[in-house]
Amino acid sequence: MEHMDQSLFEKIKAKVELYMKALENVGIAQYETSRMKKSPQTEDELLAALEVIFQSSKELNLIFEESPNSFFVCDADGECLRVNKSYEKMVKMNRHEVLGKNVADLDGDGIFRPSVCLLTLKEKRPISVLQDIRDVKRMAVTGVPVFDENGTLFRVVTNAVKLDEMNSLTRYMRGKEKCEKQKVEKKEIIAESKAMKEVLGLADVIKNTESNVLITGETGVGKGVLASYIHETSNRSVKRMVSINCGAIPENLLESELFGYESGAFTGADKKGKPGLIELSDGGTLFLDEISELPLMLQVKILHFLQTKKLTRVGGTREIPIDTRIIAASNRALELEVERGTFRSDLYYRINVIPIYIPPLRERRDDLGVITQHFLDMYMKKYNKKMKLDEETMNFIMNHDWKGNVRELENYIERLVVTNESGWVLALDQDERSQEDGRKDALNKTVEEVEKDIIIKAYERYKSSYKVAEVLGISQSTAYRRIKKYIKESQG
Template identity: 35%
Template structure:
C-alpha cells in the first residue's frame, strides 16, 4: 500500500499544500467533507469553506521534495459541552464518594430492576464485588439468593415505598427501605434502596423471611397487614374457612388482632350483610350473663324491663356471634353455650318457648383453654366444640415483617388523621421496633405511633423520640432472655458495659455522679434534661477516646450520620472534621 492509499482510508480530512499555498492533494475524507475543492485551488479559497465541526492543525512536511504543509482535521467538541461533561463527571465522582462514605448500603436500580449502582458497603453485605452486582437484575440476584427477598422487586410490584426484612447469602440480616422515583408519565425510572444491617445488633425474628408474593391476597381495603409467613398462613386458613359455617377459635396474646380477625371472618362469609354481634365475656357481670346472651321475657326477674329484652344470641340471627375472651365464661353459662352450639336454639330467661337461631360462632381467648380444662375451670366438651378450627395468631415480636409494614402504614394513618405532614421512620427506630418485645402487640404499636405522630415535630422519627422502654429494648426481658444486643449491651457482646452511664465502668465516673446524685432532684431537672446531659457527656468522651465519627458510631452502636448530628447538636467539634459529614 502506498502512502497516499494509506491516507485515503483514514476518516480525518487531510490536505497537502505546497510552498505557493496551493492544494496539491487531498484524501477521500477531505473530498467528502467539502465537495468542490480541487487540486490547484489556492488555500485562501479553501480555508473559509472548511467545516466548523473540525479543528484543523498544520504540520510542516516535504511536498514533492520542497517544503510544504499538511493540514489535518480532527472533530472538534463544543467547549460548553466539554465543561458540562466535566461537571457531570465531577458530580458523579462526588456522588460515588458520598455513597462510599455511608455506613449503610445504598442500592439503585432502574425501572426494570437492573442494578445501576451500589456503594462499597454492599460488597461486605453480599460477599460480591460491585462489578458482580451492577448490571444484573434484582430478580436474578434474588433467585440466586444473593439476597432474599428483593425489596426493589417489591417496590416494582407495589409501586410504593416498601420496608422489609432481608437476608443475604452470607448471613446478613437487613432492614431495607426501597423508594420508587417516577417520571412525569408515572413510570418508575429508579428505585433507591437504603439498607441497615441488623446482624450484629439483634436476633432475627423467629420466623425467617420467605415467600414474598405467596400466600393470600388480602382485600386491599381490609387494612390488615400480614406479610409475615406465619401470619400469611393464618390468613390463608381464614380465607378457606370463612365462607363455611365452621366454628372458629382465635388464640393469641392480647392485642394481636383477634377481634379484628373475627370481623374479617364475618366480612368474608356469606353472612356479611347480617349482624356481627360481640359479647366480651370478661366484661359481663356473672349474674347478668344469661340475660345478656339469651335475653329475658317481661317480668322475668326483679329490675327486668317490662317489655323484656332480646339477647345477643338472637340479635346475631343470620350473622356471627363473637364470644370474645371466651375463657372468662362462668361455668354455669358454659353448659348453656354448649346447648346453643348443639341445638342452635335459644330460650329467653323466664320464657317457655325455644327459638331457632341461625348463627355462626367465632370465639377468642388469650388464655390457655387446655390448662383451664385441666384446672376444671372450663368444660372439656365445650372446649372440643369450640376448637373445631383453632387459629393461633403469632405475637407481634415474631412478625418482624409485619412490624415494618404496620409501622409505616400507621404513621401514614395517624399523620393523615391529625392532618400532619407525613413522617419518615429512621432505620434506627425501625431497628428498635424490631428489638422490642411488644407485650401489648399491635395495639401497643398503634399507641406508640399515634403518640409519636402527635408529639414529634420533625418530619422523621428518630431514636431519641422513642419512649424509654423502646430505645432501651435491648435490655428488656426479651432482649436479655434471647441474648439480644441492644443499646444497653454487655461487655461480653462488645457493647458498652451495662449501666455504662451511671455505673462504675467508665473512667471519669465523677462527671456523671453529679447528675446521678440526689442533688439532681433539688436542681429540679427533668428526666429529659438529665438524659440529654448524660448523652452529651457520653458523646464528648467518645469523641475524646475514638476521634472518628465512624469509630464512635461503631462503639455507641448508632449510625455515623446520627453521630454527626449529635456532635453538632451538642456543639462538639472535632471528629476529624466530622469525617466528611
C-alpha cells in the first residue's frame, strides 16, 4: 500500500484533533474518545482513529433511529436535518415530508402549531410547549438548543410526548399510590342464588390449597371481590394480597413493575433497586386481573415464574424464591385467545387448575333483591340519608338485564341515593323507559355501523390486523376481534 502524502496526513490529523477537542467535555463521547490517541503520529494510528469515528457515527445514528422517544433535529437556520422512526410513528407523518424543509415554512403552512424549533432558535434556551402537528393534537414538545465548542448554537433537538400517554401513566401512578396507602377493604359477597352459593362453596373448598385459580366472567360480576374473599378467608390472610391489573399498567412499565429491578438496571432506576409487585406478594396471594392483556413476551416470564416460583429482577441474575398463591381473572374466553395466538396455551393450562365461573347478574336474579338492599344501606349510611324504593323501581331493578352486572347496579343505586331528596325513589314510567332503551339501541347500532365501515376500509387497504391496529391507534387483539366480527365471520 502506498504511503499517504505527508500534507494530506497532516490535514486529516488536524481534523481528527479538532474533532477530539470538540468532544472533550461531552460525557456521552467518553467511550469514543477513550479509544483514540489524542494526536495520531502514524498512518496506522490515524486510520484507527478514523475507524473509531466511523463506527461511532454508525452506532449513534442507529441508536437515535431506534429510540422509543421521538427526535426532530434542525440546524441554526431552521432546516430539518434528522427525524427518527418514533417521530414518524407519533405524528403520523413521513420523514420525507419534513427533511430539508425549513421549520419557518412548516410553521407557516400550519403543520406545526406552534413550531418549537423556531421558538428555541429565537430564545436560545430550552422551550416546552403544547403542540399540534397536523391532525395529531395535544403533544408536550421540548426543544433544546445545542451549542458547539465555541458556544455557537448550531442545532436544535426536539422531543415530543403525547399527553394521553402521560395522562394514562399519571392515572396509573396515582392509582398505585392510592392502593399502597389505603388498606384493602373487605368485600362482602352476597349469595342467595343457587349459582352463587355453588361459587362460594367451591371457593371455601379450595381456599387453603396452593392450586392456581382462574376466575372468569363478564366485566362487573365481582371477580376481584371473589379473589379477595378467597385470600381473606384462607390461611394466607395474615399476609397481603397484591392485585395487579394487567390491562392498567402501561406496557413499557409492566416488566419492571411486576418483576422489580436491580440497582442501576436502567437510567433513573433506584440506586438500591426495587422489588416488583410479585415479590411483594411473598407469603400471601398474587391476583393477576385481566391476565389476557399481558403481552406475549411477559407471558413467557410469568409462565417461568409459575413453574419455578422464582423470579429474576430486571437487570439482575439472582433468582429470588417467592411463596405466593396465584389467582388470575379474565373477562375473555382464554381458550379462544389461545386459538388466536394472543395467549400462550402453556400459560393458560398452568393457571386454569381450578376454574371458577361467575354467572352474569341477569342469570341469578335471586341475588338482585339482597344486593340492591345492601347497596342502598351502604350509600344511605355514606350520604347520611334515609329512603325507600317504591314498587315500580324494584320491578325495574328485578327485570333489567344489568349488562354491566353488579358494578352497574351499584352505580345505579348510588345515583338514586345521591340525586333524590324526597325520601322516596320514583321510577320512570314504562313508556319513558321504553323510549330511553330505544334511543340507546339506535345509538349503539349507529356507532357499530360507523365502526364496521372504518374497520372494513382499513383492512381492505392494509390487509393486516397489525397495521390496522397501528393506524387506528388500538391494540392488535382489538383489531383482530373487529376484523373477525365484521369481515371474516360475514364471509364464512
